[in-house]
Amino acid sequence: MEVFLQQLINGITLGSIYGLIAIGYTMVFGIIGMVNFAHGDVFMVSSFIALIVFLILTSWLGVTSVALALLIVLVVAMIFTSLVNWTIERLAYRPLRGSFRLAPLISAIGMSIFLSNFVQVSQGPRNKSTPPMIQGEFVLFTKNDYAVTLSFKQLIIWGVTAVLLVCFWYLVAKTKLGRAQRACEQDQKMAALVGVDVDRTISMTFVIAAALAAVAGTMYLMYYGVVSFADGFVPGVKAFTAAVLGGIGSLPGAVIGGIIIGLIETMWSSYFSIDYKDVAAFSVLVITLIFMPQGLFGRPDVEKV
Amino acid sequence: MSAEASSARNTLALAVRDAAITALIAFGLLLPLIGFLTVTDIRNELILTTRGPLLFAFVGIAGFGRLFYSLSIEPWLRRRALRPATPSGEMTWPRWFAKWAALFAGVIVSLTALIFVGRTLYLIRALVLEPGAGPAFNLMASVLLTAFFVGLAFILLRGGDKGLQTVSRLTMPAGAGFLIVYPILIVIAVGFGASVKWIDNFGIQILIYVMLGWGLNIVVGLAGLLDLGYVAFYAVGAYSYALLAKEFGLSFWILLPLAGVLASFWGILLGFPVLRLRGDYLAIVTLAFGEIIRLVLINWVDLTSGYAGISGIPRPTFFGVPFNANDDGFASVFGLEFTPIYRTIFLYYLILALAFLTAFVTVRLRRLPVGRAWEALREDEIACRSLGINTTNTKLTAFGIGAMFAGFAGSFFAARQGFISPDSFTFLESASILAIVVLGGMGSQIGVACAAIVMIGGTEIMRELDFLKRIFGETFDPTQYRMLLFGFAMVLIMVVRPRGLISSRSPSVFLKERKNIGSDLVKEGHG
Numbered sequence: 001m002e003v004f005l006q007q008l009i010n011g012i013t014l015g016s017i018y019g020l021i022a023i024g025y026t027m028v029f030g031i032i033g034m035v036n037f038a039h040g041d042v043f044m045v046s047s048f049i050a051l052i053v054f055l056i057l058t059s060w061l062g063v064t065s066v067a068l069a070l071l072i073v074l075v076v077a078m079i080f081t082s083l084v085n086w087t088i089e090r091l092a093y094r095p096l097r098g099s100f101r102l103a104p105l106i107s108a109i110g111m112s113i114f115l116s117n118f119v120q121v122s123q124g125p126r127n128k129s130t131p132p133m134i135q136g137e138f139v140l141f142t143k144n145d146y147a148v149t150l151s152f153k154q155l156i157i158w159g160v161t162a163v164l165l166v167c168f169w170y171l172v173a174k175t176k177l178g179r180a181q182r183a184c185e186q187d188q189k190m191a192a193l194v195g196v197d198v199d200r201t202i203s204m205t206f207v208i209a210a211a212l213a214a215v216a217g218t219m220y221l222m223y224y225g226v227v228s229f230a231d232g233f234v235p236g237v238k239a240f241t242a243a244v245l246g247g248i249g250s251l252p253g254a255v256i257g258g259i260i261i262g263l264i265e266t267m268w269s270s271y272f273s274i275d276y277k278d279v280a281a282f283s284v285l286v287i288t289l290i291f292m293p294q295g296l297f298g299r300p301d302v303e304k305v
Numbered sequence: 306m307s308a309e310a311s312s313a314r315n316t317l318a319l320a321v322r323d324a325a326i327t328a329l330i331a332f333g334l335l336l337p338l339i340g341f342l343t344v345t346d347i348r349n350e351l352i353l354t355t356r357g358p359l360l361f362a363f364v365g366i367a368g369f370g371r372l373f374y375s376l377s378i379e380p381w382l383r384r385r386a387l388r389p390a391t392p393s394g395e396m397t398w399p400r401w402f403a404k405w406a407a408l409f410a411g412v413i414v415s416l417t418a419l420i421f422v423g424r425t426l427y428l429i430r431a432l433v434l435e436p437g438a439g440p441a442f443n444l445m446a447s448v449l450l451t452a453f454f455v456g457l458a459f460i461l462l463r464g465g466d467k468g469l470q471t472v473s474r475l476t477m478p479a480g481a482g483f484l485i486v487y488p489i490l491i492v493i494a495v496g497f498g499a500s501v502k503w504i505d506n507f508g509i510q511i512l513i514y515v516m517l518g519w520g521l522n523i524v525v526g527l528a529g530l531l532d533l534g535y536v537a538f539y540a541v542g543a544y545s546y547a548l549l550a551k552e553f554g555l556s557f558w559i560l561l562p563l564a565g566v567l568a569s570f571w572g573i574l575l576g577f578p579v580l581r582l583r584g585d586y587l588a589i590v591t592l593a594f595g596e597i598i599r600l601v602l603i604n605w606v607d608l609t610s611g612y613a614g615i616s617g618i619p620r621p622t623f624f625g626v627p628f629n630a631n632d633d634g635f636a637s638v639f640g641l642e643f644t645p646i647y648r649t650i651f652l653y654y655l656i657l658a659l660a661f662l663t664a665f666v667t668v669r670l671r672r673l674p675v676g677r678a679w680e681a682l683r684e685d686e687i688a689c690r691s692l693g694i695n696t697t698n699t700k701l702t703a704f705g706i707g708a709m710f711a712g713f714a715g716s717f718f719a720a721r722q723g724f725i726s727p728d729s730f731t732f733l734e735s736a737s738i739l740a741i742v743v744l745g746g747m748g749s750q751i752g753v754a755c756a757a758i759v760m761i762g763g764t765e766i767m768r769e770l771d772f773l774k775r776i777f778g779e780t781f782d783p784t785q786y787r788m789l790l791f792g793f794a795m796v797l798i799m800v801v802r803p804r805g806l807i808s809s810r811s812p813s814v815f816l817k818e819r820k821n822i823g824s825d826l827v828k829e830g831h832g
Contacts, residue, residue, distance in 0.1 A: 035585040049337040055353045056341070083333045095800045102531050103803045105585055106743050109533075109736055110795025117789040122338045128351055233732065237596070240589065275604040282593040282600075289590050290578045 002146040007266045013154045013223065015262025016161040020216035021239035022246065022254035023168070024209030030185045030249040031205050032097070037108035038088060040236015041115035042210055046081040046217030047227045048119055051128055053077060054221070066133055070222065074160075077214040085210030086203055094199070112232070120229040129226040157219045164215055165255060168208070172251065177204055185249070234278060238265070241285040247298025256296065320375040328368030335363050418454035425451050450490065453483065480754070484512075484657055488650045497646050504646075506765050508653050509721065513714055514761045516660040518741040518753040520710030523667055525739065526748035527676065528703035529683025531588040533735055534595025537575075538568040538708035540602060540730035542715020547615045547725055548608070557621035561716050568712025569705045576704035580697055583686065595735055602727045614726025621720045623651055652721050659717060663710045664750055670706070679703055680748075733788070740795050746805030756805070760791065 021043050028036040053076045057063040063072075092111050096103045137151035172178035180201045183191040192198050220235070221227055242261045246253025261281060268280040288295065340360040346352050425448055457479075487508060491500045517539065524532045542564040549555050549563070579590045602609050609615065620628065628635045628648035635651075636643035670676040678699045681689045690696055719725050741760055745752030764787040798805065 035589060045338070051351075052337050052341045052343060052353065055343065055351060059353065080333065080337055083330070087330060087334055092796045092800065096803060099803045101584055102588075103799050105531070105588060106739070107796050107799040110740070110792045110799065113733070113736060113788055113792030114796065115792075117786075117792060119338065121785055121789055123343055126345065128343050128345075130351055237589075237592070244589075273604075276600070279597050279600045279604075282597050285593045286578070286590050286597075289582060289586050293582070293586060 002143050002148050003270060004267075005140075006146075006148045007270050008263070009148070009150055009154060011263035011266035012259055013157050013262070014266060015242075015259030016157050016255075017216045017219055017223070017258075018235065018239045018242045018261050019255035019258025020161060020164070020212045020219075021235060022242040022258045023251060024213050025240050025243040026246070026248050026251060026254040027181075027205050027209050029243070031181060031202055032093075032104075034093070034104040034108065035240065036093075036209075037105060037236075038092075038111040038115060039209065039213065040234075040239065041112045041232035042081060042085050042088070043213040043217050043220075043235060043239075044227070044229065044232030045084055045115055045119060046077050046210070046214035047221045047231070048123060048128075048217075048229075049080045050074075050077040050214070050218040050221050051130065051227055054130065054133070070133070070156075070218070074215060074218050077218050078211040081210045081214035081217070082207040085206045085213075089203055089206040094202075112236075116229050116232055123229065125229060127226050127228045130221070132225055133222050153223055157223060160215060160219065164212065168212065169251070171208070177201070181205060237285070238281050241281055241288070244285060244293075245288050245295055247295030250295070250297040253295055253297035316380075317376075320372055323375050324368045324372035327371035328364050331367035332360070332364045335360055339363060414454055414457045418451060418457075421451040421454055449486070453479075480751075481661070488653050492646070492650075497644050501646055501649050504649050504653050506768075507762060509649070509656055510765060511758055511761045512653070512656040512660050513718060514738065514741060514757040515754050516656065516663050516714045517711060517738045518745065518757050519660065519663040519667060519750060520707050520714065521738050521742050522748065522750070522753050523670075523679070523710070524703050524707035525742050526753070527667075527671065527683065528679040528700065529747075530700060530703060531584065531591075531739075532704075532707070533588045533592035533732070533739065534575075534598075535591075535707070535711060535738055536730045536732070536735040537595040537598040538572055538711035539715040539718070539734075540598060540727075541568045541571050541708075542712030543719040543725045543729070544602065544609065544615075544715075545712070546716035546719045547618045550619045550720075551615065551617070554619075556625075557619070557716075557720055558624075561713060564716035565709040565712040568715065569709035572704040572708025572711075573701050576701050580700055592732065592735070596732060599727050599730050599732075602730070609727075612726060612728075614724060614728075616724040618719050618723050618725065620648070620723060621652070621655065652717075656714075656717055656721075659713055663713075666706075667750065675699065675702055683748075737791065740791065744794065744798050744805055749805070752805055760794070763787075764791070 021039065024039045024042075025036060028034065028039070050073050053073045054069060057069045057072060063069045088111055092107045093104050096107055134152050134156065137149040138155075140148045140150055142148070172181065180191065180196045181204070183194075183196050184198055184201050188198050191201075220231075238261055239258065242257035243254045244257070245260060246255070246257030261284065264284060265277050265281055269277045272280075340356060342354045342356055343351050344354060488500070488504050491503045491508075494500075517535070521532065521535050524530050524535070545564045545567045546557070546560045549560050550557070555563075575591070575594050579587055582590060603611055605611075622628070623635050626635050626638050627633070628645075628651065630636065630643045634643065635641075635647055641647070671680070678689070678694050679702075681692070681694060682696060682699050686696060689699075718729075737760070741756045742753055744760065745754070745756030764784070767784050767787050
């Protein structure tokens, strides 16, 4: 029971990170119908940016308040990552709109290889580890010498994710941009006819996706304290799994899917075998796509001539 | 006059503005990752250093590149767009491009040909002056190469449509002929000792990828099923050879077909559940399968010894005669002096034969009903079903046959290396093979072969570029950049030529005469 509770806490934390990345997949898929394969690597780039900004703040500018530093890191990482994703969309995906269906996917695979190797070449292949940024934890209760804890880091991740989801929900549901986005999702041609700037809306979608990935990247860095150029692929695939599980195109689905994947992963590691935790996540992906391609909250995909 | 001048000034002002914006964006993009470097210092702490000059060099390149683009390339493109539309039959841009490319290649090849003519003459002179001492083999190779280059230069320089047709008709036999004599030419050119590198690193390595590309081409290029886990079948072939040869001592010649059968079995097994999926979903599921197989190979230590891999895999024999220095070895049996090069040459011809087998089977299958069904499936799955084609069987045969060739290639790979580990079967490998198929032009055999030569040969050549060290300093390692360039090339080719290098299609079935179908007419339904 104690172990279960502890894993529940860990799983929700991990799932929040996956959920934030998954929103990027689900939004981009919803609006232009492509699997943005490079999104996992955008996440990885963002955690590198966060690392560098954090180092500038703490070792050069002498910021001592961790909370302030984290807030600045979050904002700066969001801005720079958005710029990266905006440029990627402009250069690698926009020229391919209207091309055959697999072209953007292949371009995205190329972009993913490019990004991870760019980081490897420019920052070196070694793992980058930082000293723990935030320490301390609440001990919820102790039973049979096993303390169930909720660390401050986890609490921050929960809080930040919740706040951002509310902001994000407001953006999509209540603003003009959100309306334009939903319109483009349904019918781009019709949206263009009633005066929606489709190109700009798609660009903004990539910017928002990147901003959320940057939040995930910063949280990941803070939680694990280590990043490497190869860290984009596996979290990327897991987040994609989350998006599919929740029903691709559905935003609450992405978050719930993320939390489910996070829970499956942590529970599997603690009750079965940690070696096969990635196999478990990949199997969930395969099983979902085969037996339930519309996911938990998705619309069924109708095949048309 | 003044209006013209002001418009020119306007153009310049706009160009400068664009360049400034580009430079600004490049600055923003590169500032964190190029401008700063995180290093671990002696105390194992992460510290930051700056790389200002490098950052500004890149930003400058981006800015001036954009300026150059808007001042020279953009007006040129605009002028071309304004030109009256070419009537059909005249040159549209790919053909126009091909003509100039052919001309350019022709010039280079003729320069090479000139060098070889000179060398041949020099060798003849040497032979005439001191008969007996003359290197007759050397002369023969030189003459052959001269003829090859002169012929190629002639074809390329003729340019135009006629030249292109000749090239496309001659490419297959000429390429095959060149591949067959390649090891002999290399041995003659650089001698026994130095030729291992050229035959092994260039010849065998490229041919493995040509074969994998052709195998994947069946699945992706012909049947239109995007498979991102192809390397799994390559792994199945490699591990089944390695394990069965080590445990049961079976010979390579029994295990080669068996590896193909096992890989094909896995192809069908994994193909079954994904039948209903299309396009990107299929791609992701195959990726997941590929990763699952790799993770199992890593974690099932009892069987595969995990990360450590399997070493001491028996090498293939020359129909029972091993390649070693013993009395019953290949060299002694045939009365030759022992060198390791015989094995390399044998392996080269083995993979060449396997690659040719793949190409031959593919070409023949395309004419059979099953091949036509593959291509119909690629173009439009719904139409296919309405016509009564059994899509289940069609997809499964594509998966099975594609996987079989990967299994062959895998068992060859294990036999050649003598050592395999899960590191050889990562997702990156799948992506590389897919990149080769896509860049070559899906469905085109020659295109795939050319792409394999460029991509794999290119990355191998990067190992040889020592002169770059002199420019960029001793710590510069060109091989670091190979995957970077690989990814970049994938994006670039997709943006510039989404249909790959050879995008026209030649139909398998035709009325009266065979015509190439231009890429603008080819459009796939669901991918």
